[in-house]
Amino acid sequence: MKKIALVTDSTADLPEEFRKECDTHVIPLKVLFREQEFSDGELSSEEFYERLEKAEELPRTSQPSPEDFRLLYSKLLEEYQEIISIHISSGLSGTYNAARLAKEKIKGKIHLVDSKTISLGIGMLILEAAKLIREGLDSIHIVDRLNEARANLETFFTLDTLEYLQRGGRIGRVHSIMGTILNIKPIIRVGDDGIYHSYGKARSQEKALKGIVEAFQVLSRGRKHIRFGVAHGAAQQAGLYLKEALENAFQMPVSIFTQVGPVIGVHTGQGTIGAAIQFE
Numbered sequence: 001m002k003k004i005a006l007v008t009d010s011t012a013d014l015p016e017e018f019r020k021e022c023d024t025h026v027i028p029l030k031v032l033f034r035e036q037e038f039s040d041g042e043l044s045s046e047e048f049y050e051r052l053e054k055a056e057e058l059p060r061t062s063q064p065s066p067e068d069f070r071l072l073y074s075k076l077l078e079e080y081q082e083i084i085s086i087h088i089s090s091g092l093s094g095t096y097n098a099a100r101l102a103k104e105k106i107k108g109k110i111h112l113v114d115s116k117t118i119s120l121g122i123g124m125l126i127l128e129a130a131k132l133i134r135e136g137l138d139s140i141h142i143v144d145r146l147n148e149a150r151a152n153l154e155t156f157f158t159l160d161t162l163e164y165l166q167r168g169g170r171i172g173r174v175h176s177i178m179g180t181i182l183n184i185k186p187i188i189r190v191g192d193d194g195i196y197h198s199y200g201k202a203r204s205q206e207k208a209l210k211g212i213v214e215a216f217q218v219l220s221r222g223r224k225h226i227r228f229g230v231a232h233g234a235a236q237q238a239g240l241y242l243k244e245a246l247e248n249a250f251q252m253p254v255s256i257f258t259q260v261g262p263v264i265g266v267h268t269g270q271g272t273i274g275a276a277i278q279f280e
Helices: 016-021 045-054 066-076 095-104 119-134 139-151 163-168 205-219 236-250 262-268
Strands: 002-009 024-027 030-033 036-039 060-062 080-087 109-114 153-158 185-190 196-202 225-233 256-259 272-279
Touching: 002 066, 002 119, 016 024, 016 119, 024 066, 030 262, 045 262, 060 262, 066 080, 066 095, 080 095, 080 119, 080 139, 095 109, 109 139, 119 139, 119 153, 119 225, 119 256, 119 272, 139 153, 153 205, 163 262, 185 205, 196 205, 205 236, 205 272, 225 236, 225 262, 236 256, 236 272
Parallel strands: 002 024, 002 080, 080 109, 225 256
Antiparallel strands: 030 036, 030 060, 153 185, 153 272, 185 196, 225 272
16 A cells, blocks of 8 residues: 555645646535536636636635545545645635544544645645655654644735625735725735735735735745745736746745636635745
């Protein structure tokens, strides 16, 4: 039997080539446009943002059920000795709790990790876990190292509008007063508690992106950076701008450049640009 299976959920926004490279099993969340339900991945990001722009009603999302997790875990334990399962912040989704409920019903070694982050923040932890599995570490030491990595992970993003966070109920500790009216672009940090916090604001997208780079530079003082990723929601040019700015600032290439998937996109909307950096 293989030793350790790596599991995450579709909010990690890992491109397909990285899923394969990391041998990662992905359980999808779902997006509902009125009566039409799509598992995350059935709709491409491009198709999703086209639908979102035309939608009269904000789509909804739903997490995997404990039974969905039980079926996946049971199948994997026929082939693997253990499972490490890394998921979207429990402060933003019930996905982690569904995994926990499934674990309680299964006899087998399943190790759950609450990423306390979103999107490519989770992706950074997946890359770290895959590296440690390849190095032959046992699961207990891998989980310990992932907890350390999580404490040294920073995730920031900016939005074109706060409308989607407000309507989706994921506003966290982000102050929305007058932001949309004044066309102010928020700079949002995913905190250690796994929810959104206001970090700053700017009067244009370009200034917000520069603010993200400056925030990373401040937080990197005295710390060595290992890898970083950039993701955007139907805003490729702005995403490329942030990618280039971070590469210049940190003198290293981006590890992942991708598009924010449908489930996160429901709550952030078009024009989202963000990045995650893992430090030692």
